[in-house]
Amino acid sequence: MKVLVTGALGVNGVWVCRRLVDEGHTVIALDRSDDSSVLGSAKDRVELIKANVTDYETVGKIVKDVAPDRIVHFAAILHSGCVASPVQAMHVNVNGTLSVLEAARAQSIPRVVYASSLGVYDAFTGRFGYPQYEPVTEDYPRGPMPGIEVYGASKLLCEALGTRYHKADGIQFVALRFAHILTPGRSGRQTGSAPDATIIDPALRGNVVDVSGGDESADFIYVKDLAHAVVCAVEAPGDPSGAYNIGSGSLATLRDIADAVCQIVPAADITVGPGLNFLGLEGTYARFAIEKARASLQFEPQYDLREAVADYVVETRADLVGGRAK
Amino acid sequence: MKVLVTGALGVNGVWVCRRLVDEGHTVIALDRSDDSSVLGSAKDRVELIKANVTDYETVGKIVKDVAPDRIVHFAAILHSGCVASPVQAMHVNVNGTLSVLEAARAQSIPRVVYASSLGVYDAFTGRFGYPQYEPVTEDYPRGPMPGIEVYGASKLLCEALGTRYHKADGIQFVALRFAHILTPGRSGRQTGSAPDATIIDPALRGNVVDVSGGDESADFIYVKDLAHAVVCAVEAPGDPSGAYNIGSGSLATLRDIADAVCQIVPAADITVGPGLNFLGLEGTYARFAIEKARASLQFEPQYDLREAVADYVVETRADLVGGRAK
Numbered sequence: 243m244k245v246l247v248t249g250a251l252g253v254n255g256v257w258v259c260r261r262l263v264d265e266g267h268t269v270i271a272l273d274r275s276d277d278s279s280v281l282g283s284a285k286d287r288v289e290l291i292k293a294n295v296t297d298y299e300t301v302g303k304i305v306k307d308v309a310p311d312r313i314v315h316f317a318a319i320l321h322s323g324c325v326a327s328p329v330q331a332m333h334v335n336v337n338g339t340l341s342v343l344e345a346a347r348a349q350s351i352p353r354v355v356y357a358s359s360l361g362v363y364d365a366f367t368g369r370f371g372y373p374q375y376e377p378v379t380e381d382y383p384r385g386p387m388p389g390i391e392v393y394g395a396s397k398l399l400c401e402a403l404g405t406r407y408h409k410a411d412g413i414q415f416v417a418l419r420f421a422h423i424l425t426p427g428r429s430g431r432q433t434g435s436a437p438d439a440t441i442i443d444p445a446l447r448g449n450v451v452d453v454s455g456g457d458e459s460a461d462f463i464y465v466k467d468l469a470h471a472v473v474c475a476v477e478a479p480g481d482p483s484g485a486y487n488i489g490s491g492s493l494a495t496l497r498d499i500a501d502a503v504c505q506i507v508p509a510a511d512i513t514v515g516p517g518l519n520f521l522g523l524e525g526t527y528a529r530f531a532i533e534k535a536r537a538s539l540q541f542e543p544q545y546d547l548r549e550a551v552a553d554y555v556v557e558t559r560a561d562l563v564g565g566r567a568k
Numbered sequence: 569m570k571v572l573v574t575g576a577l578g579v580n581g582v583w584v585c586r587r588l589v590d591e592g593h594t595v596i597a598l599d600r601s602d603d604s605s606v607l608g609s610a611k612d613r614v615e616l617i618k619a620n621v622t623d624y625e626t627v628g629k630i631v632k633d634v635a636p637d638r639i640v641h642f643a644a645i646l647h648s649g650c651v652a653s654p655v656q657a658m659h660v661n662v663n664g665t666l667s668v669l670e671a672a673r674a675q676s677i678p679r680v681v682y683a684s685s686l687g688v689y690d691a692f693t694g695r696f697g698y699p700q701y702e703p704v705t706e707d708y709p710r711g712p713m714p715g716i717e718v719y720g721a722s723k724l725l726c727e728a729l730g731t732r733y734h735k736a737d738g739i740q741f742v743a744l745r746f747a748h749i750l751t752p753g754r755s756g757r758q759t760g761s762a763p764d765a766t767i768i769d770p771a772l773r774g775n776v777v778d779v780s781g782g783d784e785s786a787d788f789i790y791v792k793d794l795a796h797a798v799v800c801a802v803e804a805p806g807d808p809s810g811a812y813n814i815g816s817g818s819l820a821t822l823r824d825i826a827d828a829v830c831q832i833v834p835a836a837d838i839t840v841g842p843g844l845n846f847l848g849l850e851g852t853y854a855r856f857a858i859e860k861a862r863a864s865l866q867f868e869p870q871y872d873l874r875e876a877v878a879d880y881v882v883e884t885r886a887d888l889v890g891g892r893a894k
Contacts, residue, residue, distance in 0.1 A: 329670060
């Protein structure tokens with residue numbers, strides 16, 4: 243299929259493009275940047291269009307010219323940006339989504355796949371938080387998630403907007419609510435306290451790592467499984483419109499991540515102290531129930547934590563050799 | 569105090585302007601319309617500025633020139649408009665709110681009072697719906713409300729944005745979550761199935777009224793109590809930032825409304841049949857707990873249902889005499 247991917251050069255978008263290409267799809271990457279080097283091995287197999295997703299006219303013209311079978315909409319500003327520059331961030335997160343939906347409507351594009359987030363949920367507390375972590379299904383109370391309210395609320399609004407275009411204009415709208423993500427290549431591109439940036443990357447660079455929060459568990463999805471979920475949403479037959487949790491379906495602690503790193507890199511010097519809330523985002527720790535995505539999108543995670551970390555290390559070293567990683 | 573009111577000529581905004589003026593405040597009304605006749609008796613006591621609330625530059629200039637003590641932000645597109653024209657509606661609901669918040673930040677306006685809605689909540693079900701209607705407090709799970717998702721999500725997002733400006737820039741942000749509203753003058757200006765338009769107005773025009781849904785109860789706030797709540801939020805000492813339910817705190821059925829109309833207009837011919845969900849918006853019926861507004865804003869509803877309907881009739885007849893009502 244022909245797939246237009248927005249935010250295609252983002253830290254997760256690049257893995258989506260790679261996977262789509264590997265699966266034989268024709269990928270047209272839309273991004274405000276034109277540094278296609280971040281696409282790595284997919285660089286020469288993806289058509290890149292530099293454009294601002296908030297520009298209704300330009301997006302409309304691109305979608306008309308490209309006439310994709312699917313639009314995968316990843317362009318978004320993360321919470322830190324939402325707090326720092328709310329006007330610009332809402333322009334991207336809300337108007338950017340509307341420009342995609344409007345273009346899809348105008349050109350009768352059959353399906354839009356939307357990158358949503360655990361941020362649409364209310365805090366995972368009580369039996370859904372430490373230490374029980376009962377699986378969170380898609381009907382868990384919506385938020386926005388405390389601590390990332392603006393980001394989460396923008397995702398909630400866009401899910402509602404997508405549903406409106408589904409009902410009113412017949413565009414299939416699939417929202418993928420991602421759990422915490424492990425992404426090779428995040429360091430140097432995004433700030434934050436994700437364990438890829440705070441544990442794995444520094445350890446691979448030979449730094450001493452000493453972090454706390456080792457008692458908390460979370461559902462970490464490896465970005466290649468995230469990309470796999472996008473492919474599933476792109477390819478799913480019928481009308482899979484709706485919202486889906488996309489996680490690993492299992493739990494891991496920072497200690498588990500550290501152990502996995504030490505298995506691959508025995509010299510790694512990682513100390514994980516006790517405590518909770520290693521991200522500084524209380525209430526975001528949960529195990530995602532992924533049965534809905536399994537049943538309706540035929541999504542099945544392909545990496546357990548050890549496999550994910552092992553692959554992460556391979557990808558990061560490949561990047562280091564290639565000179566891309568910071 | 570000097571109060572800038574956006575959406576000032578809207579069906580609820582006009583009553584806010586009137587009440588603010590009556591309480592001795594200086595009101596600067598901002599609206600995209602310049603038909604100040606809808607302000608009725610307050611017409612000559614309000615300064616009207618015709619402007620588009622989504623225009624950052626213009627709003628910034630107005631706020632700088634006016635230098636208000638408070639901004640009361642009512643400009644918004646209702647759910648029907650959100651569904652019909654999502655791009656335009658989100659421009660007003662999201663960018664319009666951001667332009668107000670940005671102007672408040674730039675000019676260090678101490679407080680913004682925001683017109684929020686029951687739409688920010690999830691459906692009122694179980695013991696919070698028919699027939700128990702246990703009071704809904706502000707920590708009830710957030711939505712957006714099914715059936716009005718886009719509108720509700722835009723209100724949720726704006727509450728999150730306001731909270732961001734409160735935390736980051738020190739602007740006090742008071743969100744008033746209104747229950748179902750009874751507003752004289754709605755007919756002919758808004759479509760919808762609110763009982764003022766479906767029962768009271770037709771009965772006052774001498775029409776035979778035959779509606780169903782008489783078994784459902786709801787918390788109806790009379791628009792003069794809504795305006796009173798805004799005045800309370802404008803005048804409250806200290807920093808009352810936060811979200812507040814604004815309702816009557818009690819329940820009424822369509823039958824109660826019909827009875828109240830018949831007390832004033834004995835000739836009214838109103839039949840209220842059985843059933844639920846008279847608005848066609850399942851899950852929106854609840855009793856609002858208003859203790860938080862009572863405690864922190866010194867808000868106390870001044871009209872019970874009979875008094876509200878009686879006053880409604882007086883206001884509508886005054887308007888009919890004045891030739892404004894359709």
